[in-house]
Amino acid sequence: NAGVTQTPKFQVLKTGQSMTLQCAQDMNHNSMYWYRQDPGMGLRLIYYSASEGTTDKGEVPNGYNVSRLNKREFSLRLESAAPSQTSVYFCASSEELRVGTEAFFGQGTRLTVV
Amino acid sequence: AQSVTQPDIHITVSEGASLELRCNYSYGATPYLFWYVQSPGQGLQLLLKYFSGDTLVQGIKGFEAEFKRSQSSFNLRKPSVHWSDAAEYFCAVGAAFNYGGSQGNLIFGKGTKLSVKP
Numbered sequence: 001n002a003g004v005t006q007t008p009k010f011q012v013l014k015t016g017q018s019m020t021l022q023c024a025q026d027m028n029h030n031s032m033y034w035y036r037q038d039p040g041m042g043l044r045l046i047y048y049s050a051s052e053g054t055t056d057k058g059e060v061p062n063g064y065n066v067s068r069l070n071k072r073e074f075s076l077r078l079e080s081a082a083p084s085q086t087s088v089y090f091c092a093s094s095e096e097l098r099v100g101t102e103a104f105f106g107q108g109t110r111l112t113v114v
Numbered sequence: 115a116q117s118v119t120q121p122d123i124h125i126t127v128s129e130g131a132s133l134e135l136r137c138n139y140s141y142g143a144t145p146y147l148f149w150y151v152q153s154p155g156q157g158l159q160l161l162l163k164y165f166s167g168d169t170l171v172q173g174i175k176g177f178e179a180e181f182k183r184s185q186s187s188f189n190l191r192k193p194s195v196h197w198s199d200a201a202e203y204f205c206a207v208g209a210a211f212n213y214g215g216s217q218g219n220l221i222f223g224k225g226t227k228l229s230v231k232p
Contacts, residue, residue: 004157033220040123042204042224043158090157100146100165100208103220105157 002026006091006106013081013113021076021109023091029104031097032074033058034066036087037108043090049074050097081113116141118207120223127195128231135190135226137205146208147188148220149179153201161203164188175199200230 004025013019025032030051035043045058049068063085065077074093078085089109094101117140127133139145146165150158162173169181179190188205205223 040224043222045220092158102148102160102163103158105150105159107155107157 004091004093004104004106006089006109008109009107010110011112013078013111015082015113017081018077018079019081020078021089021091021111022073023075023106024073025091025093025104026072027093027095027104028071029093029095030071031094031101032068033092033094033103034064034074034076035090035092036060037090038087046076046089048097078111081111083113085111086113087111116207116221118205118221118223120203120205120226122226123224124227124229126229126231129197130194133190133192133195133199133228135203135205135228137188137190137223138186139188139205139207140186141207144183147179147181148206148208149173149177149188149190150204150206150222151175151201152204152225158204161190195228195230197230197232200228202227 007022033048034046037043044060046060046064047058047066049055052071055066067075091106092103094103119138121136148163149161151161152158161177162171164171164181172178177192181188202225204225207221
């Protein structure tokens with residue numbers, strides 16, 4: 001059982017380039033999330049999708065867009081990458097968007113913008 | 115506002131010694147509380163969670179945590195640390211909150227990095 005799968009695991013971009021981070025879960029979860037992790041900052045929520053067909057902004061959405069392609073897949077797009085977006089990105093999923101629901105995490109994508 | 119504080123950024127303990135990682139939360143009602151562990155280069159794995167009932171909860175890998183309402187704390191403990199426990203530990207609170215009108219459901223502390231000396 002793969003759980004939450006993210007691709008790619010590593011990526012280097014030049015400033016201004018675009019890219020899409022892919023995430024897929026096989027647990028039939030309704031809700032999915034994108035976080036970024038920066039040293040000393042913990043995890044901050046970028047965007048989330050409560051259910052298929054809906055997306056909402058989190059704490060730090062600027063510079064990102066998301067697509068909930070279907071129930072399994074939730075992608076994160078950087079249209080014009082900036083050095084400030086150098087970070088480790090985690091995708092997560094949960095059964096539903098409900099207080100107390102456990103989140104399951106992917107292994108992360110380490111992104112460097114030069 | 116809801117928040118989670120992990121006062122210790124980095125802790126070093128000797129292998130075999132006991133461990134306590136601190137977590138304090140701010141939330142108006144009884145929270146749902148979680149501890150996650152992140153091994154180097156890996157994603158986050160749930161260690162344990164507290165919803166209600168017994169305030170001492172047992173988790174995986176020999177960890178336990180105690181919920182103390184009077185202190186707004188949910189500290190993580192392990193009686194004897196192993197070298198494989200070296201990782202970063204995140205406390206999180208499950209709580210309804212808003213980002214400019216949108217709703218979220220999980221707030222993380224900034225993490226405590228654990229190093230284990232042989």
